[in-house]
Amino acid sequence: MTSFPLKIVTPDGLIYDGPAEEVIVRTVTGDMAFLARHINCVVPLGMGLATVVINGAKRHAACIGGMISVVNGNVTLVPTTFEWSDDIDVARAEAAYMRADQEIHKDVLTDTEIQLAQARLHRALVRKNAASYKK
């Protein structure tokens, strides 16, 4: 497969800078795949599994928020957080899931508190799912 230059950058720093053959990410409207010669675009990301194909091998990651852009063949992924499956602390994701689950079931919560707890739950679920691809 033809490769293209991919950068993955988060507030934690540069995660990846090199060639890739395919990137699949969860956008706000569903999963989107990016191949070489994709049209220029900027797409906001949701929360979900990211799959990156590098030298024919698939790598999986938890990819939360941010955006992906394609400019003249250069693909840049700028998520709020991005963890390769091997780097995910499963116990931490489990603990975050339990805390958010307890929060959601409290009796008195404002709409904002419900939304924040749901987002925490969603992040934890995405991390648990991505961690299932650990080698």
Ligand code: ATP
């Ligand atoms: P927690 O409640 O466990 O902190 P969170 O969803 O609030 O989870 P974030 O604010 O999304 O965490 O992320 C903060 C930082 O911690 C980011 O650098 C993110 O990559 C990292 N991170 C969060 N959870 C995990 C995890 N389970 N394994 C590895 N890194 C994680």
